Amino acid sequence: MAGKIEVGILGATGMVGQHFIRFLQCHPWFEVKWLGASDRSAGKKYREATGWRLDGVMPGSVGELTVGECKPGNAPHLIFSALDASVATEIERAFAEAGHVVVSNSRNHRMEPDVPLLVPEINPEHLKLLPHQRRRRGWRGQIVTNPNCSTIVLTMGLAPLLPFGITKVMATTLQAISGAGYPGVPSMDIQANVIPFIAGEEEKMQQETQKILGEFTGEEIRPLAAKVSAHCNRVPVTDGHTVTVSVELTAKPQEQDLLACFDNFVSVPQQRHLPSAPPRPIVYMPECDRPQPRRDAERERGMAVFFGRLRPCPVLDWKFVVLGHNTIRGAAGAAVLNAELMRSEGFFD
Numbered sequence: 001m002a003g004k005i006e007v008g009i010l011g012a013t014g015m016v017g018q019h020f021i022r023f024l025q026c027h028p029w030f031e032v033k034w035l036g037a038s039d040r041s042a043g044k045k046y047r048e049a050t051g052w053r054l055d056g057v058m059p060g061s062v063g064e065l066t067v068g069e070c071k072p073g074n075a076p077h078l079i080f081s082a083l084d085a086s087v088a089t090e091i092e093r094a095f096a097e098a099g100h101v102v103v104s105n106s107r108n109h110r111m112e113p114d115v116p117l118l119v120p121e122i123n124p125e126h127l128k129l130l131p132h133q134r135r136r137r138g139w140r141g142q143i144v145t146n147p148n149c150s151t152i153v154l155t156m157g158l159a160p161l162l163p164f165g166i167t168k169v170m171a172t173t174l175q176a177i178s179g180a181g182y183p184g185v186p187s188m189d190i191q192a193n194v195i196p197f198i199a200g201e202e203e204k205m206q207q208e209t210q211k212i213l214g215e216f217t218g219e220e221i222r223p224l225a226a227k228v229s230a231h232c233n234r235v236p237v238t239d240g241h242t243v244t245v246s247v248e249l250t251a252k253p254q255e256q257d258l259l260a261c262f263d264n265f266v267s268v269p270q271q272r273h274l275p276s277a278p279p280r281p282i283v284y285m286p287e288c289d290r291p292q293p294r295r296d297a298e299r300e301r302g303m304a305v306f307f308g309r310l311r312p313c314p315v316l317d318w319k320f321v322v323l324g325h326n327t328i329r330g331a332a333g334a335a336v337l338n339a340e341l342m343r344s345e346g347f348f349d
């Protein structure tokens, strides 16, 4: 264990908190040493405070840790956050103010202009917002966020197309029930059904996409000027968000140009061999009926995005399907990759 960076998890008892614990098990750089949750859990052993909802058993190494209150003090410098959105704003801010690096999965700070909404394959340079964040707010620490679980899938599908000039995007989601946390959507509502509404989700997808694909100007992020329209649906799938996308591009690329872009897409996490980076962040599937959530979402440890069904769109220019694991690439795994990118930039030296 020598040389590992100690980390804490805010909201460790919840669904995403559990994904953090599982994802960080045996991590080569990070070791979970501290857990925080609400008053209901504080003071209890993790195994008593937590109803373990993931496949397999709770990692023994965390079961005996005592859950703390979500207050800075004894927590490690690097903190992952999986806090309920009703409390994340104040708690994450308090930790950043006290000098912690908060790598958050909650939505609360994502759209603040000086907070990076980071996808290491797409916008690693957005980390340059952090000195501005510290200066403006007078914090010793900082907050970095990852996107909403459907936005990350969409933006990974769009990122290779940026050189062609994206002007319009129409995206329709088929979102897994695990995205609603536990116990989630009542079974009477979701079995053999589709629910064509997820509160706040369409707005998040539209705004977050423009920020993630935006350009760092030296001071702030200039959002991508493309129009983005999202339709969000909850479907009876356990894990894996599918997004069907139509896109208009300024340059009018041919199919082989697009396929080459997707095929050759690697970025900073792959070049730096970050431990959680999939070797190929976007995996093209030529089969006409793939990707599928049950068959593909878990591949590559849930960290790759699967892309298929590229074909001309009679309304915009091209259309395709993209799929990603919502609680791994869309939540805990995304935040861990963000922290790995930060470590590779010397943030924790």
Ligand code: NAP
Residues within 6 Å of the ligand: 010, 011, 012, 013, 014, 015, 016, 017, 036, 037, 038, 039, 040, 041, 042, 070, 082, 083, 084, 085, 087, 088, 105, 106, 107, 148, 149, 178, 179, 180, 181, 182, 326, 327, 330, 331
């Ligand atoms: P969850 O299962 O309800 O867990 C919420 C966590 O927050 C629990 O650890 C809970 O502790 C803690 N908490 C609640 N009230 C608190 C308080 N007053 N003080 C301190 N801690 C408190 O929620 P989740 O599904 O894991 O989601 C966590 C966050 O990730 C949310 O912001 C959500 O929007 C976001 N997210 C979720 C997903 C997903 O797929 N589920 C995907 C992306 C993003 P107790 O157990 O002690 O109550």
